[in-house]
Amino acid sequence: MPTLSRTGRSTSWPDIAVSRSGKTPERCLRNLQFDTGKRLRRQMMAVTDQFNFDGELSDNVRTRFFINGEWCAPKGSEEFELVSPITEEVIFRLPAASIEDAGAAVKVARDAFDTGSWACSPSVERAVVLRRIASEMRDRLALFGRLWTAQVGAPSWFASQFTGIAPAYFDFYADLISQSSFEDERTVPTGRVKVVREPVGVCALIVPWNAPLVLLTQKLAAALAAGCTVVAKPSPETPLDALVLAECVAAAGLPPGVFNVVPAGREVGDWLIRQPMIDKVSFTGSTVAGKHIAQVCANRLARVSLELGGKSASVICDDADIGAWIANVAPFTMPFSGQICFSQTRVLVPRKRHDEFMSAYVRAIDGMKVGSPWDPDTMIGPVATSNQYRRVLDFIDVAKREGANPVIGGGRAPGHEHGYFVAPTVFDNVHSDMTIAREEVFGPVVSIICHDGDEDAIRIANDSLYGLSGTIFSADIGRAERIARRIRTGNLTVNGLQLDPSIPFGGFKQSGIGREGGPEGLETFTETKAIYFPAV
Structure with missing residues (x-):
């Protein structure tokens, strides 16, 4: 299983951090074992050039949203301006989703879940699609790394390596659900009981700008593995990763309506968490914002997972x-x-x-x-x-x-x-x-x-x-x-x-509620049902 590992033998700092020969800090990269082999090293070297938004991104990613398996023109006229943290200049503009766009995404996600084509599909079939998504992502790892650097200035060596963990979440959950029945049978004095884990429903995934791909995929992979449908709202600072991920999802054959992407600001996010058609909200971000989301979800008893601040x-x-x-x-x-x-x-x-x-x-x-x-x-x-x-x-x-x-x-x-x-x-x-x-x-x-x-x-x-x-x-x-x-x-x-990816990640106290990664991360996207069969 791929890991982010810094364990190993003691080494002098220049070997770890800065190669004096002008090459990438190779030992640091070797210890980040997300993806191995020549392909990632070739992709890593490609990260050194500036990003060409028009040349490297499709017209769909640059101008549309992903709703119901289609690339949809925005219903409003608002735009995001991406500002380079290197130059402080605007480097790209793209549409911002409106509440009307988000409403369309929520409706199709609700319809897709209620019709059951994904939620009721055998877990082994869902696993096949998850593995296809992982494969499509690996073909785009260099692009994902470059996007991270272009949008918010992640160092290229770090971005190119850290993005490698994202497809590993899909592989992990594909393996997990291939070996899981999502139910077990128990005997009670009056008969027998089947305890079933069912998908929680329609999920709003709200992710921040600091690690936009990895934080979305650790949520999305678990949600899809459980059989949920999803509306993803990426941050205004990093809206493009989720849209490129939508291309991966479409190429992998995920049914329409199961995954939808609406890049939007705080107003749309606040609207999303209040919608009765949303069964669960999974949020990563600040503790202040997490407390607000928890309060809103508590008022309607919606399920919520929060991965918040830290002072490790x-x-x-x-x-x-x-x-x-x-x-x-x-x-x-x-x-x-x-x-x-x-x-x-x-x-x-x-x-x-x-x-x-x-x-x-x-x-x-x-x-x-x-x-x-x-x-x-x-x-x-x-x-x-x-x-x-x-x-x-x-x-x-x-x-x-x-x-x-x-x-x-x-x-x-x-x-x-x-x-x-x-x-x-x-x-x-x-x-x-x-x-x-x-x-x-x-x-x-x-x-x-x-x-x-x-x-x-x-x-x-x-x-x-x-x-x-x-x-x-x-x-x-x-x-x-x-x-x-x-x-x-x-x-x-x-x-x-x-x-x-196989280990739960999350915090105590004001660092959040719930866990992401591991079997525990899958459980947060399920509900438990007990079906009794009395003895005859």
């Missing part, structure tokens, strides 16, 4: 190999300029090893190339939007006023007069009550917090509104596991950082 802690024990931590986790303290939910933004360091750690970590961060995300050597590109840029700089200013010490960075990246470039920033002398240690910044900003032993580290790690991800480094695996079991966080890795 990386716990370094006093016996840890600092070099191994630098090799395996340092790049993921601020991946994609810190705009990934599992970024390890709180680093908990043994007080007695503080100076040793800071010397190694600051040297590593200082070696990260900041620049154009199209350059395969770039580790830190711009943040995605002007709003995000201002937000990150505001957090940096607050941290300074509260007494945190910026040992590196602390403002706009030098040498970049245009674009939303923030210098990689590491704050030392951080305490858990500081804003920078409590709020999700979503930028290349890391807090270093000293601890005085395992109990203190556990206390600090748990002193957060969030509980999404985390890492623990120790030479004693048993010790690391004991710490992991006491941290209120949904996903923890010992001596590395790993994700996998």
